[in-house]
Amino acid sequence: MTSEGDGNNLIDVRDLEVRFGGRRGEAPVRAVNGVSFALPAGECVGLVGESGCGKSTLANALMGLVPYQAGEIRVEGQDLSSRLSDGRGAYARFVQMVFQDPLGALNPRMRIGPAIAEVLRVHRLAKNDAEAAAMVPRLLDRVGLASRLASRYPHEISGGQRQRVCIARALAVEPSVLIADEPVSALDVSVQVQILNLLKELQQDLGLTILFISHDLATVQYMCESVLVMYLGHVVERGPVSALFGAPAHPYTESLLSAVPDVTRVGASSGGRASRIVLKGEPPSPREHPPGCTFHPRCPRAQPQCARDVPVEMVLADSHCSQCHFAEQAAAWAASR
């Protein structure tokens, strides 16, 4: 994983904060709270964390769809706001998004062919309707769909085929970056693997850079070179997949990995299954972040210091970073389970 500010990065995010509400004296929802990371060209970076931790908000901020109140987003070295001043269309040709629900993302009254051709026309990538229609079969083929499906409506094809159509619409503009927000969560398990393989293939063949959002660690391990673990608006651990899955250096990551026994180094090296860590209680409200380490009320490793002092990010090795006061011990804790 490349560091922020590296010339190889397509997107650099530094100390990003996104808040919602907060008028009339009520505390704002601090959905993204001081996030820094980089999206290196050609890499697939995973973003994981519980529901409500801020993954989609972060993605929407990168898309320029929600405003941020602090920090910066740099796109190929340029500030996002100045990049957007060149026009939303131009930015949309740089970064595209694929969502969890392909049915909701498609117009139910528009056939598949025209739905793809529409993107080409909106972005002026085809001179007229006939030229746009002529480009559709190639895009369908690119995502593994037969051209005869162009005449079908979204409800006449399967969920996996619909997600392929959404990917084809995203690819129509030949983006550099694809943000995939839970792209397989709504699909049958058998179809999930096919869509993951398609994304992998596109990453390799087209040199696509992907931010892959998921709550499923096994999927992230399969897809990504590096991973960001998010909790209550913070990135609490980040690093190469091999390092993070092999020696998690944050107790929250350790607990997530314990729920996927077959991917934990702990379970494998001990010759048996490491027991699952069940976290106490629900995640706190994003309106009221606990003091000190925000994970401390639920952390099985918490010490008195954790309720008082905010942990700073510690660099362990090879861009493997953790926001835990005891990051260096955490890998040993995980290994001893």
Ligand SMILES: Nc1ncnc2c1ncn2[C@@H]1O[C@H](COP(=O)(O)OP(=O)(O)OP(=O)(O)O)[C@@H](O)[C@H]1O
């Ligand atoms: N437009 C909004 N107005 C107010 N609060 C919002 C808004 N959008 C998101 N939130 C809140 O921000 C927090 C983060 O939400 P977000 O959708 O980013 O989480 P997520 O990690 O994508 O969750 P999930 O895994 O369920 O998709 C949540 O508490 C959510 O309720």
Ligand code: SF4
């Ligand atoms: S700083 Fe303390 S509470 Fe936070 S993750 Fe580390 S051990 Fe747990």
Ligand SMILES: [Mg+2]
């Ligand atoms: Mg989400």
